[in-house]
Amino acid sequence: DAGITQSPRHKVTETGTPVTLRCHQTENHRYMYWYRQDPGHGLRLIHYSYGVKDTDKGEVSDGYSVSRSKTEDFLLTLESATSSQTSVYFCAISAGYTKTDTQYFGPGTRLTVL
Amino acid sequence: AQSVTQPDIHITVSEGASLELRCNYSYGATPYLFWYVQSPGQGLQLLLKYFSGDTLVQGIKGFEAEFKRSQSSFNLRKPSVHWSDAAEYFCAVGANFGNEKLTFGTGTRLTIIP
Numbered sequence: 001d002a003g004i005t006q007s008p009r010h011k012v013t014e015t016g017t018p019v020t021l022r023c024h025q026t027e028n029h030r031y032m033y034w035y036r037q038d039p040g041h042g043l044r045l046i047h048y049s050y051g052v053k054d055t056d057k058g059e060v061s062d063g064y065s066v067s068r069s070k071t072e073d074f075l076l077t078l079e080s081a082t083s084s085q086t087s088v089y090f091c092a093i094s095a096g097y098t099k100t101d102t103q104y105f106g107p108g109t110r111l112t113v114l
Numbered sequence: 115a116q117s118v119t120q121p122d123i124h125i126t127v128s129e130g131a132s133l134e135l136r137c138n139y140s141y142g143a144t145p146y147l148f149w150y151v152q153s154p155g156q157g158l159q160l161l162l163k164y165f166s167g168d169t170l171v172q173g174i175k176g177f178e179a180e181f182k183r184s185q186s187s188f189n190l191r192k193p194s195v196h197w198s199d200a201a202e203y204f205c206a207v208g209a210n211f212g213n214e215k216l217t218f219g220t221g222t223r224l225t226i227i228p
Contacts, residue, residue: 042219042221043216058215102163
């Protein structure tokens, strides 16, 4: 299994509060991704990073920001959480050195916004 | 933009029976195609992938998938399912200029009955 951890694994918060989710990898992979998973939608890409301080938006980036100050850590921040951001969040990594590199997924974080 | 359709939301099969999960994609060139499996409460695990070459791809846990360009399909098959195969299965497509953006289908939930 790829060395990916996510923290926290579960979080309950209130509307309007800031929330930060952390993804940590031990593989020294170049690419890191944040997805959200919702019933009927599968996984949708929020943001991704292709190197330290290099990030780009995905399909559903509104209301989310990311930062990557070290190769191993990719942070997802909800500046002011809303109930529509209740979801399961997955981090993924890929080596990114060839076009055929596979994405490997972390265990997920279940976020509930009340 | 690429897209993926998994027409079956939920499939129930008997243990020992054969299985086929459908996946149709939309992409203007030769796609990169993936099948992932997600057990309850877990992250996604890669079953198999297709990039080029032989259109019949073998994966882990006895699964295989066949790429059919004429039908824009990448269906997943297993000749005899086991109770442990009960999970949710996701098909995904990536653009062939790079792997930084995967588009996932909405998933098919597989139930196994004795």
